[in-house]
Amino acid sequence: MATILVVDDDAHIREVIHYALAQEGHAVELAGDGAAAWTRVQAGGIDLLVLDVLMPGMDGLTLCRRLRATEDGGPPIVFLSSRGEEFDRVLGLELGGDDYLPKPFGPRELVTRVNAVLRRARRASPSGAAAADARIAHGAVALDTARHEASVNGVRVELTVTEFAILRTLFEARGRVLTRGQLIDSVRDADTHITERTVDTHVRRIRAKLRPHGLDPIETVHGLGYKAAAPPT
Secondary structure, three states: OOEEEEEOOOHHHHHHHHHHHHHOOOEEEEEOOHHHHHHHHHOOOOOEEEEEOOOOOOOHHHHHHHHHOOOOOOOOEEEEEOOOOHHHHHHHHHOOOOEEEEOOOOHHHHHHHHHHHHHHHHHOOOOHHHHHHOEEEEOOEEEEOOOOEEEEOOEEEOOOHHHHHHHHHHHHOOOOOEEHHHHHHHHOOOOOOOOHHHHHHHHHHHHHHHHHHOOOOEEEEOOOEEEEOOOOO
């Protein structure tokens, strides 16, 4: 069970989502705008946001930017929007969303996607004995899978759940080329939709976050996919 905050200015949509997620066993809280959601997330205890893009006042994209700029990066986000064009989907992911569902949507599909993001987040944070060997180093970049933290020479770099999973998969492949399809399989559950364009979007975001540190740990292999670049010597 997870605590999920549903943020939408449409009361009917909030109630539909509340019912669907509560039936799945999740604890569901509701907010009618971005400002209220920001206050609630700052109080802690939220595992995931279902976040509408178009809202009066602070919209979903603005809230996402604010959350991703915080020290811990905020919880995973599943965006909802009546604007389902590819540009809007990509923009939501570029800003740090973990999935994007256009309206109108089926409650069952929403529940499936929410559960997939939650499972991926939990896999990124092992506990117990697994946490003892949870550090993956690749040159100056270190991934702590127990805490879901990335750093460069000890300096924290905020990555979303999906960005972290992609980078971890590439590092663990030890220089082998992975196709976009293989990366999709490694970071998504089989029942969750993700396109090859989405993989490219997440890779661009990883590069943008590590480039200020003088690093690009991902090498594009044209016509094939991606691999972890050899660390600079």
